[in-house]
Amino acid sequence: MGVFAHAERWHNGQGETEDMNGSGERPKGLILGGTCELALVLASKLIEKGFFPVLTWRDPEGRGKIDASLANFPGHYETIRFNLGDPLSLETLFAKDFCYNFLVDFAQGDYETLIAAADEDRIRAYFSENVAARAILLKRVARGMLRMKRGRLIYVSSSAAERPAPGQGFYAAAKLAAETLYRSCGLELAGKGVTSVILRAGYVQAGRSRAFLEANPEIIRQVPLQRALEAEEVAETILFLLSPAAVGINATILTLDGGLSAGKTGIMKH
């Protein structure tokens, strides 16, 4: 396939570059929550850069969505069924025995409710799925990367983690917990070649955000940039974070919200 002429040097956790043209095998990356729009935009860019994304889906509809989106790249990606809420699917995921060079984690469940109104069984299930299961997945992926002495762990979080709206308490709690897990991995393993970064995205023209922004156009006036980000921009940022130059960005949070969280809320005029 002549399209894939330029295989980028890819991240190996220590800032060293490796030209994977010689090995003949494209570096594999696990994309959790691979059916969301951001993941799909990222996946095509990854393929064009010479990577081999492995995208997870929860139901056949999701798999269909991935295949439709990446129809131009047959044989250059793979899909796997994985659900944080299903422990067996974790075993299936790792039965594949892929060596992942990087992980980009978009997976997130939702439970919108005031904390004091929440269903107690759902509380247990929500944290089991979004925190405990994620920690177990992270453990397994990190161990594989540790063996190869290289790896990049990227968690796609949200500015809502730090500043939830009423009703987003569980979402924010799970996000913050996940952020800390990723940060700790980068803290603990960077000396052995495995680094991590958390990307807090603000308003993006993608998926559920797009519908929300269309319904609430005045929200954008709060953003210093005066617009939401494009999915492409977020994907390009992730590509940069996967590059060798970004190795120093380790165990830390990058906020990609156009400046929204930088200033006093509600006041954009001077």
Place this chain on the structure above:
Amino acid sequence: MDILKTLREMIMDIMDVDGQTITAETYLVRELGAESIDLLELSVSINHHFHITVKDDDIFLRNFRLFLVEAERRGEAPSSYLGARFPFLPAERIGEILADLEAGPALKIKDLVSYIAFRSKG
């Protein structure tokens, strides 16, 4: 398969120590100064090389003292209580560790050998 020989090579690589000094009786923490990250690397390496699932808490005898306290609290004989929780360790080794605990972390290379041999049988 010479488990000890393979382990010696792994430890030389991971901890950058002289292989000549490593025997089955060598203490990993007390003598070689292994830290958590070293043990983690070792665990991952053992996992991959010997094709066994490694439970870090078990192979590195992490909860030995905790279980000892538990046994005492429950009024159970330490050796049988610990023997049930570390089934890969020979009974005489458990006795050895109990006598050795005061002096520091008791983990020896031979404990890793026992674990690998035990898990490989499964």
